[in-house]
Amino acid sequence: MPELRKDPVSGRWVIISTERGKRPSDFSTPPKVREPKMCPFCPGSEHLTPPEIIAVRPDGSKPNNPGWVLRVISNKYPALKIEGDLNREGVGIFDKMNGVGAHEVIIETPHHHLDLVDLPPHEIEMVIDAYRMRMSDLRNDVRFRYVMLFKNQGEMAGASLEHAHSQLIATPIIPKRVLEELKGAETYYGYKERCIFCDIIRQELSDGCRIVGQNEEMVALEPFAPRFPFETWILPKKHLTHFDKSPDKVYAGLASILKETLLKLKLALNDPPYNYIIHSSPLVDGSERDYHWHVEIFPKLTKIAGFEWGTGFYINPTPPEAAADYLNEIDVDAALRTANASV
């Protein structure tokens, strides 16, 4: 069973893999590039993965067989394990508990050589719908307080398999970084009686200099104080606290702006590795009023060094206004026409 351990000074939790601990030599082995034949996420390899939790099978094919267009499975090497109780425990001045949680993989497409950005909007919407369904379902497990949805694209961004996939981890504690945002939003609400994200969106739409895209439902922008060059946020224009409780048209809007934004980043930055995460309100808590779910995208362009680790603040070599200009120079429609013509 993995362990959740708390640093007694900073209060930061870490997940320690106690079972298959990596030895020193394990770190110098470069990751394998897998051929489609060897890829456990390709159709025909369903027996190599844990059984599917949900799948989209337009042809009515049987579970754990080919025929799917999207598949959600448990992670074969989970950071947290689904069985068991927390067993909170002290070890002298230290605190730990069992690493209980869910760790799932959303296989976004059966096609080994397509990335999320290459999928048509209705297929991206299917991926988003899988996110929603899984978050909604995990809400029923009273042990969990948070569900984090994220995507690692490219080896430098931490992906260990190249076949397009996202991941989900459900945790028994609300993560520190989310707590910071919740607290900031709550303080602002207490002071102004307005959502801070709604105020940011209002000011950004009025300024315009950091906006990189919008549609009826959603807006994409470079935040005022981005940690990383070309860090991009996507937010619903309306005040929505929980990702999985949004109106349907919001998911359609998200699919369309996510594709457009990822395409802009891909074209401007030569197909960079990236991470994105979805920040939503905790599953159960009192923050229904204050928080505003959103997506944060981080292209992996710079290396995090000692100063960042030591201080927790970041040196960003590209002002967000300049990043917005570069992204807005990209002719997405032309790129989409070319892409569609070549399919």
Add this chain to the structure above:
Amino acid sequence: MPELRKDPVSGRWVIISTERGKRPSDFSTPPKVREPKMCPFCPGSEHLTPPEIIAVRPDGSKPNNPGWVLRVISNKYPALKIEGDLNREGVGIFDKMNGVGAHEVIIETPHHHLDLVDLPPHEIEMVIDAYRMRMSDLRNDVRFRYVMLFKNQGEMAGASLEHAHSQLIATPIIPKRVLEELKGAETYYGYKERCIFCDIIRQELSDGCRIVGQNEEMVALEPFAPRFPFETWILPKKHLTHFDKSPDKVYAGLASILKETLLKLKLALNDPPYNYIIHSSPLVDGSERDYHWHVEIFPKLTKIAGFEWGTGFYINPTPPEAAADYLNEIDVDAALRTANASV
């Protein structure tokens, strides 16, 4: 002038380089490996760097000429600029100020092909003494509230030049990550009337399972809840709040244990890139009682991915007890004898 900008939700500050903003194409250029002839940190290239702030010149040679064994200069491309006032300012709901601060480079040796770990302990002590002198001097500038000393070793750890060097950044704000530790230590002190670091050291020395080295003055250990595999902390055994106000024998003890620890990590992990940082009390504040300075070393073995960015907690594949076992298997004395024999 760089800008310090605050994220209105999380309260996180970032440094935005507004002057020489990096363009998209700047990120895809791989860093150059410099020959000693082209290296601005090598003797004979003093004209390529800003003038030295301090230097150790046993031969009495003139400033900014060869003859030095250690040299401290301003960073030629500083993240923060030394001139000017803060000019705190609001931009609608956003906050910013001028990026005022100091950014210095400590060139640890004139020899291009030596790393810090290769230096004899008395030369490492000289580097540490330079850290102490610079922190002590910057204490006199009332604009600064914190000095962060750090080292990036290897390109993957963010070093842009291979010649052995450390850096220092003085900031007008206390960094978030330091604040978290200060707050944790203060809370614990308020509850127990004891320093939390002193209590950790007591428990670790008694347990023994995470200790990787010690001498009269210092102890090196794998922390209970490490973010990264083989993360290692070095702490003075006695309660010392400010790095630059420690007794002389502590610096000698630090030099010796730092060399030993870096050597163990180098041998166990095949010369990994790494960062280390020195966490000390803020220059001026009320935490004289609670905090305990220390060094945190992070070998760069894993990639930080979406989950870590999104949650702020870390998945560590090597339990610290196992890491301690691996490091304690290294015969440092034998390695030192071999190293000395080959010099």
